[in-house]
Amino acid sequence: MAIKVGTVFNYLQFPNVSKFPFVINKRQDEVFIQKGLFVYTKSNEGFLIGVIEEIVLLNEYFTDALTIKAYNNNNNPNILKGLFPSDDFEFAIAIVKCLGLIKFKDDNLKEIERVQRMTYPASPGKGVYIVEEEILNKFLGFDTKFGLNIGRVKVTNSNANINMNRLLNKHFAILSISGGGKSYLTSILIEELLSRKEDYGTPAIILFDVHGEYIYLKDIPELKNKIKIENISYFQLGIPKLSVYSFKKYQEQISNVQVRELSKYIKKLKRDKNKNSKYTLKDIIEQIENESDGNKSTKQALIGWLAELERLTLFGYQENPILEKVVKNQEITIFNFQNEISIRKKQIIVDYICNRLFELRRTNKIPPFLLIVEEAHQFCPEAAHSKAISKPIIEMLAREGRKFMACLCLISQRPKKLSTTALSQCNSKLVLNVKNPYDLKHLMDSSEAITKEYTSMISSLGVGEMLLMGNAVNYPVFIDVRERKYKPKVDAITLSQSCLIWQKKELK
Numbered sequence: 001m002a003i004k005v006g007t008v009f010n011y012l013q014f015p016n017v018s019k020f021p022f023v024i025n026k027r028q029d030e031v032f033i034q035k036g037l038f039v040y041t042k043s044n045e046g047f048l049i050g051v052i053e054e055i056v057l058l059n060e061y062f063t064d065a066l067t068i069k070a071y072n073n074n075n076n077p078n079i080l081k082g083l084f085p086s087d088d089f090e091f092a093i094a095i096v097k098c099l100g101l102i103k104f105k106d107d108n109l110k111e112i113e114r115v116q117r118m119t120y121p122a123s124p125g126k127g128v129y130i131v132e133e134e135i136l137n138k139f140l141g142f143d144t145k146f147g148l149n150i151g152r153v154k155v156t157n158s159n160a161n162i163n164m165n166r167l168l169n170k171h172f173a174i175l176s177i178s179g180g181g182k183s184y185l186t187s188i189l190i191e192e193l194l195s196r197k198e199d200y201g202t203p204a205i206i207l208f209d210v211h212g213e214y215i216y217l218k219d220i221p222e223l224k225n226k227i228k229i230e231n232i233s234y235f236q237l238g239i240p241k242l243s244v245y246s247f248k249k250y251q252e253q254i255s256n257v258q259v260r261e262l263s264k265y266i267k268k269l270k271r272d273k274n275k276n277s278k279y280t281l282k283d284i285i286e287q288i289e290n291e292s293d294g295n296k297s298t299k300q301a302l303i304g305w306l307a308e309l310e311r312l313t314l315f316g317y318q319e320n321p322i323l324e325k326v327v328k329n330q331e332i333t334i335f336n337f338q339n340e341i342s343i344r345k346k347q348i349i350v351d352y353i354c355n356r357l358f359e360l361r362r363t364n365k366i367p368p369f370l371l372i373v374e375e376a377h378q379f380c381p382e383a384a385h386s387k388a389i390s391k392p393i394i395e396m397l398a399r400e401g402r403k404f405m406a407c408l409c410l411i412s413q414r415p416k417k418l419s420t421t422a423l424s425q426c427n428s429k430l431v432l433n434v435k436n437p438y439d440l441k442h443l444m445d446s447s448e449a450i451t452k453e454y455t456s457m458i459s460s461l462g463v464g465e466m467l468l469m470g471n472a473v474n475y476p477v478f479i480d481v482r483e484r485k486y487k488p489k490v491d492a493i494t495l496s497q498s499c500l501i502w503q504k505k506e507l508k
């Protein structure tokens, strides 16, 4: 049975096509009418669904200054209350922002046939009802059966189960200020993906963990079989897997002439049967040194650049880990960058992994995957002056990955500093608290769904509150993010606790 909460009426210039006001029924035992509640009314076109945007309290008694003066001057207001039934004159109005029209398949009003834009206002006098959970889920595009449960819809308190296909179909971004809860939310998404039933179909996950925040997952008994941690101190790029242009990418000073020379040497090495395609940077350097012909200064310069690359201790004859072997359906591979400080090294590794993943996916050698990039502004920055080795491949994944079922999740605390090309391809956005006005403007520019109204709400979100919008849902919706199911053994410690630990250490 639908719960009636009020009646549409004329107030100011409303109702119009985009908004309608209704008088809230006085007696509301069952529901508490709040901003953010989803309601519907029957208009000439069909079921008009909307969300309460504002609530106004009116009382005719208190619109007149003289009455208020009389009220305040009287020593015993209770006498006045008897004379003027002011309480009875108070009424509440809700202003509803219309979201769309629902066409149902039949009179059961259970199966939604389609949702379309409204073109006609609500009718004054018609009843207003609460949208039932089942209809709301369908209207928002949630998937109650197979969806990823990330929390509850604000106000209505129904489960927010994001449809995985819709979320992972077109890339997504998680954005907020530092400490806004991005990593926390990401760990919830990981929990959900790894806990899905096997026969639902779940992609592989690869995560660049810049601060080692996800290592705790390995200690969770329920998940540990699905988790591989790769410490990047042991990471090796496979030299035979690199194209000659990668050397230029990793060592910018190599000139085009030198690249051409280098490609000759590499070709020779490739043909060398004894090497069996297993050569390293050292072999290339040796090959150049042993070559009798060729310009001496070019050779010398090349050797210099390659030796400098060699000092990064990143290169071997075979990649480690072998990506083709580690990337598996419904398993997560976490690359732990915690101990690496060189940004160049980090970018080289990210560039290599992204390139390899893209190639392996294109040739169907690994399953569809979700690649999560923490601190994405480090690897794919916007500004032209802060070049990043890994920027072109991340932008390419953002542009073309979808066709190969390679999904990207970019996480950043500075949307403004993140490549616009990459961010604009992130169709779904999970926005937690963002305060910086430049970042907010950037968000508004990159997504038509974010209006001015939303930006003020985004900047006042608390920890654990988020706005979900884009391809993953039909309409932007505010969600209370749930708690982690699996918690780290050592929870985050406070500043004072950390100081005490330090103090103890000093005393020893």
Ligand SMILES: Nc1ncnc2c1ncn2[C@@H]1O[C@H](COP(=O)(O)OP(=O)(O)OP(=O)(O)O)[C@@H](O)[C@H]1O
Pocket (backbone or CB within 6 Å): 176, 177, 178, 179, 180, 181, 182, 183, 184, 185, 413, 463, 464, 465, 481, 482, 483, 484, 492
């Ligand atoms: N939904 C939530 N429920 C409970 N606590 C939360 C929730 N979201 C975040 N927190 C708390 O907020 C703190 C900060 O969260 P988190 O580390 O995810 O922030 P962040 O956005 O990743 O920050 P940074 O940009 O610095 O990496 C965490 O200690 C976490 O305990």
Ligand SMILES: [Mg+2]
Pocket (backbone or CB within 6 Å): 182, 183, 184, 213
């Ligand atoms: Mg974080």
